[in-house]
Each structure stands twice: as structure tokens, then as C-alpha cells.
Amino acid sequence: MWERSQMIVGTLPRWEAGRKARVASTLEEIAVLSGVSRSTVSRVINDDPRVSEATREHVLRVVRREGYRPNLTARGLASGRTNVIAAVIPVGFENVLSDPYFPSLLHGMATAADAQDHFLMLSLGEPGFRHTVDEIARQGVVDGVVFSASQTDDPLLSPLIATGTPVVSVGRPDDARVSFVDVDNEGSARQITSHLLRLGHRRVALIAGPSFAPAARDRSHGFRSAVASHGLRVDENLVYEGLFSEASGRAGMRALLEHRPDAVFAASDRMAAGALNEIRAAGLRVPEDIALAGFDDMPLAREMEPPLTTVRQRPERLGEAAVNLLLDLMADPNATPKRVMLPTELIVRASCGSYLNQETLSRQERGHLQ
Amino acid sequence: MWERSQMIVGTLPRWEAGRKARVASTLEEIAVLSGVSRSTVSRVINDDPRVSEATREHVLRVVRREGYRPNLTARGLASGRTNVIAAVIPVGFENVLSDPYFPSLLHGMATAADAQDHFLMLSLGEPGFRHTVDEIARQGVVDGVVFSASQTDDPLLSPLIATGTPVVSVGRPDDARVSFVDVDNEGSARQITSHLLRLGHRRVALIAGPSFAPAARDRSHGFRSAVASHGLRVDENLVYEGLFSEASGRAGMRALLEHRPDAVFAASDRMAAGALNEIRAAGLRVPEDIALAGFDDMPLAREMEPPLTTVRQRPERLGEAAVNLLLDLMADPNATPKRVMLPTELIVRASCGSYLNQETLSRQERGHLQ
């Protein structure tokens, strides 16, 4: 049963409609008002040192009085730079909804861009859209692009690179020419897997992410490396490849249970959540029967029962780092591709059983819980 | 206990560094290549009818062959319009994280903007940021602004309006001069309250949103209007003003329980979730002892136990409508302020007890659940 409220389109009482504040709005006007040439005003605006302190102060006074702001379009045409960078987020809409990763990432990018006097243009890059990133780049509207795809061989990337526009990828892309920022997926996975092994677990299973995603591959490598360095063999029966989703985590756990793991590392918190449900459905307990660990430290991780041991990454920092790297690249056009790896934190909670160690728990609570 | 993985900055192997594809990139070049004047090419690009079919086809062929794209900066300078609109989202970062409202809204705005050949510039408008919206507008980088604030008397709004830039607000603002899009908060609240009353509840309580928010005020009015139209008096002991947050919902419910309500309408799903927790903590059941309804239809609403009866609004549609209205306004500069009200849907789930009516349940399931 449902009802619709109707759609209403109306008109508001007319006010003092858009009375535009009268301000001097061109270099020329400021020049006349302060009795110097356009060029001098331009120099003042751009902090060019070749201006006497006296005229600079005088001109600045007029500029402030008139509330003058340079027209960025004209500046862009003359200088060839627009001070606009694009954020391309070609991920399905579902993903954006289910997880605060992208809002955080965007927030970080917007913060860094603003701090460096740049503007951020949003491009979703979805299949049905008319304007693709490379087109936008070729129309000269942006000076550079931060590219954040879920599939790192995204079809939008190649044409974009071909335009010669500086690009930074968030997450390691397949194409080795592009600079990128990323968290240390492999090292982090090795670390959390080692944590499970040090707690005494010997049949540690892996619910991996999709192998087409570099991040997933890196996490799998970290897992294997940790198992090997503890002198164990990786039992391929204890490895399942999922899709980062809760459903695939659940399916993976169902498959793995036959092989009696005593611990599971899921390469995403969502898959860990699915695994937990399946473990419960099988009548087993976490962490008493099976220890569980995830990756991402989504809000979900803290709210799970028991709270999930996981790897914390900070999407906001990724966004900031991506923009800063991009601006570096833009400053030095023929720089070599660069990469920036951001640190992660291992967040130990109850799901892996280490809460049995009281000292560990209290340190954890002081530092990171809640 | 936690460990940090280290930050790594490295350099990638140098590839065929940024080989920029060679393309004809100005009107002039195209003109030469096709043996006509710049103006003619310009006319072709802009679909000016005053071009013979023959030359049009010829020029278009060259344009396509050369992969020419007009420089939007130059076009902007010449035409005075940049085809860029700004999305201003001056809400705390926490809000963006906790709820898919803003990602949805942005998605809708991006979709509509792209469909109409416009670009979307993101401006968070947070207190610490250097570049405020009005400044951006005055620098001529955007043709119009969609403003989506939580507080509708946001200090950014007045200076923005003073610039004369077309503005559309998402949600009714205090300032009557600005056009806006909104959902019918009052009508929807009246509808869901009536639903509770029709189910036989007589002591229906309200957990309202903050009175500084027009949406909250409108929902409160709708509630009161429904109660009155059922011939009842509003018991002010059964009204609590919260902050839309879960914590305030919980606090509100604690206060209301003393006055023995048999139903509660919370003006947001988050407050409803808080209320549910408090009801549980008091040893009462939903819907047997107290019926519960919310507003928003966040994903949370479907996942609650019991699932929450609520009002569905579609932030994505709001975003599309806002952009479309803005473009209308931009096309007609001295238009009067307009408003667009979007429909909502009453989503009936188990939390209000109407699941006792089997017919209602099955229709609901067919149409809207899952």
C-alpha cells in the first residue's frame, strides 16, 4: 500500500529580483581608477616582484575597495591553465551508496584542491554519460585528472592518457605509465595474516577479492607471503575468490567451511560480514571456533558482533595525496610517473580472539576503539 | 595494539612519456584545412542554420577527421557563459558519511548536468575553506549554483545571491528570493501521521527535527494538521524536538515514554532507529506496544527489526530537478523565483502494525519491499 503526494510547481512572490552588486570588474577599470596601466595591475594581482612597494599598496587598496576579482576564464585563455582538476569516479552507483569510501575520498580531494587554489570538477564517467573525461580534457576545461576506478583497466583511462593530460590514479592501475596513490595492500594483508598466525591459528583461509582488481591481487599476495614466512604451505582449498561484496563473502565462507579453517581473512569488511553470517548459520562462533579478520575498517566493522579486526585505510588521505601528487605532476610536465603509498593501521578487535589478552584489549581501547 | 605500515614514495619505470596525440585544435586550423573561414566553422560547430548543407557536411567531415574540440575556455570568454554549474554542499562531513543522501543527490545533479551539456563543480563550502562560493561565482567560473545546505540560513547564501548568480536551493531556504526544489514535507508528514491514526492509535507522539530547519518545521506542521483533522488535540507532552540524529531520537523517546504514547512518528529514520533502541531498552515491543514511523526511507529503514514504515524521498530526483530548474533560470535571467515540489511515497512496513492486515502486506511486498 502506498500513496503518492502530488508534484507541485509554483511561483514565489517577486522580490527585489537579482540586484547585482555594482563592482569594478576588469583589470582595465582598476587600472584607470588607480592611474596605472593594466600590466601593472596584473603584476600586482599576480604578486610579481617587479612592482614598487608604493604602487603595489596603492593598487591593492583600489582592488580591495572595488572588490575586484580577476576573471578566471580570461586568465585561463591567456595562461593556458584553468586551475580546475577533474575527479573521475567511474564506479557503479550502488558502490557509492553502500560505503562512505567515495564521499571520504571526495572530501579529501576537495580539501587539498581548495588549499592549493584549485577547483574540483566532478565527472562520474558512467557508461550512459555524454561527456567522457578525455573529451573534457581535450576541451581544455581541466588541467589534470584524478582517476578513481574500481576496475583499473577502465576503458576511460587510455583515451584520457592519450590527451596528454596529467593523470593520477587512486589505486594501482594496470597501465604502468600512470602515477598513482595507494595504500600498501600487500604489506597490510601480510601484517593482518601474520597477526592471525601469531595467535596460533594454523588453517588460515582467505576470501580474496576479484583477481581483476590490483588491490585484491596485492592483498592475496600479502596473505600468501605471510603464510609462507610462517613456514606453512598455502592450502588452495582454503582460498576463495569473491567480489568484495557481502554476498560473495557469504558464498565463500560456505565453500570454505567444508575444509575446517580455524581463521579467515576476508579481503574486505563487507565480505567479512557475509562470512560472519554464514559462520553463524552453521552454528559456529566467532572467535571461539573461527577467528575472522577483514580489510577497510568501514563503520560496519566496529558495529559487527563481535567487532571486526581489520586494516584501517583512510580514503580522505588518499584523496588529498592524489590531488597533491597531481599538482606536483602538473608543475613539472615531463616528470616520470610516481607512486605514493599511504600507511595503514592494523585495528585489533574481538573477532580474532586476541581480546583474550587483556593487555592488548586495553591498549586497543585507549587508542582506537569507538 | 596496532602497527603502522610505512609510507613509501617511489618512481615508476619511464614509459613513452605522455606522447600527446597530434590533433588540429583550433577553429583556425579547421578553417584552413577545409578551405573556409573561421566564422563558417564556428557556425557549423554551433549548429547555426545559416550554412549551406554542402559546406556543413564538408566541414563536419574535417572536424571529425581531425578530432577537433572547441576550447571551452575561449568559448566562455567570448560568450560569457562557461557551461559550468557549482554544487555547494555546506554540510558537516559527518553527515555526508552517515547517509547516502548526498551521494544520491550528487549523482542526480551530475546526471542532469551531463545530459544538458553542463559541467559540475564541487564546492564543499566548509568553514575552513579558502574559496567561498560567492567568490567562485564572481570570478566567472560558474554560470549558476545549486545550493544544498542543512541549515537553510547558511551564511554562504546571502553573499552568493548578491553576486546575481542564478541559484537553486535544495530544500526550502529562509530567503524567499531563491528558487528551490523540495519534497512535500508537510503533506508527507500529514499522510504518514494519518496512517497511524487510521490504524487506531490515539496517543501519537512526534519526535520532530530541529526547528531551525524548514523541512523539520514542515513535517511538524503536517503532523499537527493530521492530528487536528482527526478531531484530536495535540498533546504537547507528546512532542519532542530532536536534531535528526539517532542519539536525539533515543533521548526523545526516553522523554516521551513517560507519557505513554501508543505510536510515534519520528521526523527522520535515524531518529526512529534511536527511538526503537530506547523502546526496546524499556522492555516494550514494536509494533505491539508502540507503533513507529520514520521519514526518508534510508537503507537502514528496510534493515531495521521490524522494518520501518516511512516516507520515501528520492534524493537523486531532487538533484536532477534542482539542476533542471537552475538551467531554466539561467535561460531566463529575470524570471521570478520558482519552486518545484517532488512527490514522495508512503512506504508501509511492519513497524506500524499494519502488517496485521494481510491484504495490505501483500500489496506492499509486490510493490515496494526489497
Added chain:
DNA sequence: TTGTACGCGTTATCAG
């Protein structure tokens, strides 16, 4: 129907 010429507001390159 097509071409000429000017203007949009800035930056950058020259002379002075």
C-alpha cells in the same frame, strides 16, 4: 550563404 573585423579579460613579451 559566407567572410571580415572586433571584442571578451588576462597574461606575456617587449621596449623604455
Added chain:
DNA sequence: CTGATAACGCGTACAA
């Protein structure tokens, strides 16, 4: 240190 003046790439009256 300052001031002309030429780009920047495109739109658009106006003329042809």
C-alpha cells in the same frame, strides 16, 4: 620598475 601591444580561441555584428 612601468607601459604598450600582441597573443589566447572563439562568438558575432556587420558587410559583402
